[in-house]
Amino acid sequence: MQGFASLVCILQLYILHVGRPYQLTSMYKETILGRDSLFDGSTPKNTQYILTNMEETTRSSCVIFCLIYSSECASILYDEELRSCRLLLTHLSLNLTNVPTHNTPNDQSQYWARLKVCEDGWYPFASHCYFFYETKVTFDEALIFCREKESYLLELQSSLEISWIVDSFLLPVSGVDEQCPEFYSCSMWTGATDFNTTTKFIWTHSDTDMVFPEWGSGQPNNAGGDQHCISLMRDSKANDVSCVLRYQVICERE
Known part of the structure; x- marks a missing residue:
């Protein structure tokens, strides 16, 4: 003592x-x-x-x-x-x-x-730091952007982390229905793909199975046969999408 x-x-x-x-x-x-x-x-x-x-x-x-x-x-x-x-x-x-x-x-x-838990422009949550990039880019461009920032594309590990991401970055303070009219509007990239497997999605950074977030209704459906990447929708659900679509980006670092 x-x-x-x-x-x-x-x-x-x-x-x-x-x-x-x-x-x-x-x-x-x-x-x-x-x-x-x-x-x-x-x-x-x-x-x-x-x-x-x-x-x-x-x-x-x-x-x-x-x-x-x-x-x-x-x-x-x-x-x-x-x-x-x-x-x-x-x-x-x-x-x-x-x-x-x-x-x-x-x-x-x-x-x-x-004030110094994360670098300027990064946001802290549960000992990790997150950088929000508003410009919409493809999945490959998002991967490169995060690597250049010495970080990795968002990997979601809990429902609480997902709630914080949605509350902080996906939902506007007001006018949600006007700014996000469709269920897939106001989505962002996550770092999960099924490029190296035909049965499940894997996080590109940690090389572990994607457990969170839960899938949206009817997902994954691989519509068109080319939906190998995952977006996080504003309802906190996952959607498999084409990797050449453009969404906003969150980079993460520990």
């Missing part, structure tokens, strides 16, 4: 004063939690984006748990009055919140986000 207490004391020396970013440094990394008042008082649309709830916790302890003891923590919501701490798997955005982006009487939490 003495070793743990000493560790906490050492870490607290690196925590800056209230109102400035919380910063922990070492010879190996620099990690910062910075406050974004735009999302003060917000709550995540999907409660599964909350990694941990802690009560009767100081803000310093909340910060330490996020930066040191939880590799999946991307941000926190801390309520000074209730002394409650919520560790989040992702950064909040307009697409991911249920409430307007200002304080509400029901939630007075301050929002702090890890």
Whole structure:
């Protein structure tokens, strides 16, 4: 116990004063939690984006748990009055919140986000980083684009990851029916193909079987005999499609 207490004391020396970013440094990394008042008082649309709830916790302890003891923590919501701490798997955005982006009487939490968990332009979720490319390209072009970014084309490993991808990138904040009129509208590439097998789809990066996402109604159907790639549709389902079609891209890295 003495070793743990000493560790906490050492870490607290690196925590800056209230109102400035919380910063922990070492010879190996620099990690910062910075406050974004735009999302003060917000709550995540999907409660599964909350990694941990802690009560009767100081803000310093909340910060330490996020930066040191939880590799999946991307941000926190801390309520000074209730002394409650919520560790989040992702950064909040307009697409991911249920409430307007200002304080509400029901939630007075301050929002702090890890600023250097991913490079600029990349979005964190559960210890992975994602890059969204809005331009629609073919499957081969998507593979090349992600490799050039030292990453790989999206591989989906859980229903929660799929929900986050859809909420964050596939669905517009408003006007879904107008902007995505068909069931296959607002789709994006995943990294799965059946090029090397006739019975199942394989992730191109990890060379493992595709388990997620679930198939859409009537899929896979290999319509036209050339549907060897997989798109993720806005209803969170998989659709086998021709690899020469054009969809938006998400690159992923660990």
